[in-house]
Amino acid sequence: MDTTFSAVADNIKKRRTLKPSTMNGNKIPNAHIASVLELADWAPNHGNTEPWHFIVFEDPKVYSEQHAELYKAANPGESFNPTVYANLSSQFGGASHVIIPYQKRGDLPKIPKFEEVIAASCAVQNLLLGATALNFGAFWSTGGMVLKPAFAQHFGLGAEDSVLGVLFLGYTETQPEGKRKTPIENKITWNK
Numbered sequence: 001m002d003t004t005f006s007a008v009a010d011n012i013k014k015r016r017t018l019k020p021s022t023m024n025g026n027k028i029p030n031a032h033i034a035s036v037l038e039l040a041d042w043a044p045n046h047g048n049t050e051p052w053h054f055i056v057f058e059d060p061k062v063y064s065e066q067h068a069e070l071y072k073a074a075n076p077g078e079s080f081n082p083t084v085y086a087n088l089s090s091q092f093g094g095a096s097h098v099i100i101p102y103q104k105r106g107d108l109p110k111i112p113k114f115e116e117v118i119a120a121s122c123a124v125q126n127l128l129l130g131a132t133a134l135n136f137g138a139f140w141s142t143g144g145m146v147l148k149p150a151f152a153q154h155f156g157l158g159a160e161d162s163v164l165g166v167l168f169l170g171y172t173e174t175q176p177e178g179k180r181k182t183p184i185e186n187k188i189t190w191n192k
């Protein structure tokens, strides 16, 4: 097999979701974070709108505290659950950095927003594959307040922008096993 294909295939299959609680607290050099963001920028996109933006936190605790406060503000009185608040405050675990990737509307309104979201998601996958190659991992989370309008508003997104999730990045000693429920043959319609 071609060595480039093998290297790419190995890296794609090695990428695994890592829970922040399994990350070991070691810091990723900022230069490596910058490198994976630069890879993100090479995603395919319709009309060269480059519809992605990334908010980086060098201190994951700062992010988690803001997330917890957003939960508190959205749940006054009886609806406030202190356990949820505590879990969100400590969600960063042993992560090194947090990145909020979002779809940022480009300057070509004729491109449907759906396509901008697809392109920005490709940018996230580039970032994740770069991380795998640099031996750090990620947890892509959409829980808590992440997909709520208050979250987007807090982080200054525009009306046509969308949060894609939150990425907790870090090192781990564990390598979770990959699993797929359905064979790829069942997901392909191949016309001869």
Ligand SMILES: Cc1cc2nc3c(=O)[nH]c(=O)nc-3n(C[C@H](O)[C@H](O)[C@H](O)COP(=O)(O)O)c2cc1C
Residues within 6 Å of the ligand: 015, 016, 017, 018, 140, 141, 142, 143, 164, 165, 178, 179
């Ligand atoms: C858009 C998106 C949102 C996700 N949100 C969550 C989440 O909120 N909680 C979670 O445990 N995993 C989340 N995941 C990670 C998936 O659980 C994980 O990718 C899946 O189990 C496959 O495992 P793998 O990434 O190791 O291949 C999310 C993944 C994507 C692409």
